[in-house]
Amino acid sequence: MVRYSKLPFRELVRGYNVDLVYTPMILADVFAASDYARHSDFSTNVVDDPLVIQFAAKNGKDLADAAELAFPYVGGVDLNCGCPQKWAIQEKIGSHLMTQPDLVRDMIRHVKARTPSLDMSIKIRIHPDLRETHEFVKRAEMAGVDYITVHGRTRKQKSAETVNLDAIRFVKEVAMVPVVANGDVFSASDAEEIQRVTGVDGVMAARGLLQNPALFAGYEHTPWDAVEKYVRYALGYGTNQFIFHHHLMYMLETQMSKAEQKTFNILTSTPAILDHLERNWGFNA
C-alpha cells in the first residue's frame, strides 16, 4: 500500500498471521535509476521475509532492471496492473496495463529471463468482458508468471462498489497458476468466505489491515497490543510523522468516539501523539 506497507507495518502484520507481505508500489524506472530513491523507497531486514516488492512499470527493461537490483532482498516481484489513479493512467502504468496484455506478457518475460529464480506475479483488475481477462491471464501464464492476484473490480469501479466474486472465481477456474483474491476483506470470516466462494489459493487485504492489522489472527478490532507494537516498531525504525499518525488514526478509528477522533487527528507532532496515547490510553513508552 502506497505510503503504508513499509517495514514497521510489515513487521506488525507478520506477527498476526499474515503469510506474505508487499512493499508499497514503487516506480521501477526511478528505483533502477537512483540510489537515493532506492534508499528512501525501500528498506528491509532479515525478519522481513517472505517479501514481495511491487513495481509500477511501462516497459520490460525498467522492470527487469529494478527486479535485478531488488533480487538479493526479496522473494518476489509483483507488477501493478491495478492502480486506477489518473496520474498512473497518464503515465501508462497501473490499470492502464489491463489494456496492454502483450506488453505485460513481454514485461514478465523480461523479468523471468533476467532473474529466473525470483517469483514474478501480477496484480490485476477484471475487464467488463471477462473473455478479455481470460486472454490476459493466458498471455501472462505463457510468459511464466508464477501467480496472479485479482482485485475483483474493473478499472473504472470505485472501492465502494461490491467486489465481484464471480469474476474472481472465473479467473481461478481458467488459471493454471495459483490465484489470490483481493477486495473487501475486513475480517477473518470475510477471508474464509471469499476463499470458499471463489476457491482461490490465497486472500489479500488492504484497507481491512490498515483498520485492523490483527485481522488475519481473528481479531474483530485492533487489539491494544498491536497499537503498542506499531508505535515501538515505527519509532525504532524511524517513520515519518504523517504515516505514523495516519496508521494510528486507522487502527484506533473504531475505538474512538467522534470527539476523541477530532482531538487525536489534529495532533501535529510525534511527541504530542505519544503524550496523547500515554494520557488517554495508558501507553507506556
Ligand SMILES: Cc1cc2nc3c(=O)[nH]c(=O)nc-3n(C[C@H](O)[C@H](O)[C@H](O)COP(=O)(O)O)c2cc1C
Ligand atoms: C492506502 C492504500 C494504498 C494502496 N496502495 C496500493 C499499492 O501500492 N499497490 C496496489 O497494488 N494496490 C494498492 N492499493 C489497492 C489495494 O491493494 C486493494 O486492491 C484495494 O484497496 C481493494 O482491496 P481492499 O478491499 O482489501 O482494500 C491501495 C489501497 C489503499 C487503500
